[in-house]
Amino acid sequence: MLEAITADALAPLRHGFFTRRGGASSGIFAGLNCGPGSSDMAEAVEINRARVAEALGVPVARLVTLHQVHGDTVLTLEAAPAGRPQGDAMVTRTPGLALGILTADCAPVLFADAAAGVIGAAHAGWRGARAGVIEATVGAMEAAGADRRAIAAVIGPTISQAAYEVGPEFVEGFLDDDPASARFFAGGQGGRLHFDLPGYLLHRLRAAGVGHAEWTRHCTYRDPGRFYSFRRTTHAGEADYGRLISVIRL
Numbered sequence: 001m002l003e004a005i006t007a008d009a010l011a012p013l014r015h016g017f018f019t020r021r022g023g024a025s026s027g028i029f030a031g032l033n034c035g036p037g038s039s040d041m042a043e044a045v046e047i048n049r050a051r052v053a054e055a056l057g058v059p060v061a062r063l064v065t066l067h068q069v070h071g072d073t074v075l076t077l078e079a080a081p082a083g084r085p086q087g088d089a090m091v092t093r094t095p096g097l098a099l100g101i102l103t104a105d106c107a108p109v110l111f112a113d114a115a116a117g118v119i120g121a122a123h124a125g126w127r128g129a130r131a132g133v134i135e136a137t138v139g140a141m142e143a144a145g146a147d148r149r150a151i152a153a154v155i156g157p158t159i160s161q162a163a164y165e166v167g168p169e170f171v172e173g174f175l176d177d178d179p180a181s182a183r184f185f186a187g188g189q190g191g192r193l194h195f196d197l198p199g200y201l202l203h204r205l206r207a208a209g210v211g212h213a214e215w216t217r218h219c220t221y222r223d224p225g226r227f228y229s230f231r232r233t234t235h236a237g238e239a240d241y242g243r244l245i246s247v248i249r250l
Contacts, residue, residue, distance in 0.1 A: 002032065002055050003226070009152040009212050010112050013119065014056055015248035017108060017156035017216060019226040023048045028238050033228070034065075035102050035243025036084070049245075056249050058098045063247065064090060065100040070127035074120075074140040088133050089122035091140040098249040104228040105220050107158035107201055108246035111137060111210075113146035119248050124155075124201055126170075130177060134204040152212040153205050156246045157227050160219035161186060161196040164231075170195070220244070 002023075004016025023032030024047040029040040032048045046060075053060040062080050066087045073087035078094055090099045091111075099121035101108040106125035112118075122128070122137045138148050165188050174181040184200045185193040198215040205213035220227040233241035 002051060004055065005156065005216055005218065007110075007154040007214065007216060009154055009214060010110060010248065013112050013114055013248060013250065015110055015112075016055065017110075017218075017246045018052060018244060019157075020228055020242060020244065021226065022051065024051075025242060028233070028240060029242040031242065032245070033242030034100070034245035035104075037067075038243060039240045040242065052100070052245055052247060053098065056098050056247055058096055058249060062096055063098045063100055065102055065245070066090065066123070068102060068123045070123075070125055070131075072128060072131040072133040072136045074122075074133070074136045076140050076144060088124075088128050089120060089137040089140070091118065091120040091137065091144055093118045093144050093250070095250045098247050100245050100247045102243040102245055103156070103158070103220075104230045104233075104241050104243050105159040107197060108156040108244070109134065109137070109153055109201065109205075110156065110246060110248045111141060111151055111153045112248065113141065113150045113152075115150055116146045117250060118144045118146040119250055121246065121248055126195070126197060126200075129197070129201055129204060130174070134201065135208050138208045138210060148209045149211045151210040153210045153214075155198050155201050155213075155215040157216060157218035157220050157244065158198055159221050159229065159231060161194045161199065163219060163221035164195045164197060165192050166195045167192055
């Protein structure tokens with residue numbers, strides 16, 4: 001049985017931030033690993049993606065995911081592309097096309113202007129956020145006919161500030177962009193600090209002028225039963241990790 005976290009702000013559109021529960025993968029990938037870039041068995045990943053597509057009511061061929069590269073490239077889609085094009089966000093106004101984002105600590109962000117019939121989905125880790133993937137997605141939605149003041153944006157499960165320790169060089173990059181970014185860092189030990197990725201993304205969303213922005217308040221690192229986590233896998237010395245999928249469709 002699949003488990004998907006939903007948000008009232010995205011209703012009535014079908015969507016879900018899927019947890020790892022209910023999948024066909026085993027071992028370190030146990031559950032709903034939807035990442036073709038992982039070393040999991042390809043057959044298991046295909047089964048998992050088919051289950052997600054069925055839950056969203058679309059053929060698996062219309063469940064679109066990208067080769068994500070931590071940048072700000074947004075694709076505006078009229079149909080499902082061949083393969084997995086490179087980019088970190090998608091926008092569409094095509095009914096029956098499901099936009100999927102893969103994550104394992106980075107933030108999935110789902111967007112909707114339901115009245116205009118325009119949706120978007122973005123992969124937003126710290127690199128993509130700094131590069132402007134949030135603003136680029138909102139701009140692409142607006143170009144497709146959305147009103148940014150009517151856009152609802154929801155950040156799904158991601159690593160929380162308490163689990164996200166970073167070094168001084170990381171902090172300096174954000175402060176070089178904007179000294180006010182200091183408010184997204186809190187005390188650590190030995191010159192290290194903790195970064196508030198969802199808080200930073202909420203700030204970028206609100207500054208971009210979206211009508212509503214929220215975080216589901218689920219931490220990927222601290223809940224291994226429900227979520228995959230790159231950082232937790234690294235700390236455990238495991239060889240690889242699964243990828244969660246977050247999807248929205250018209």
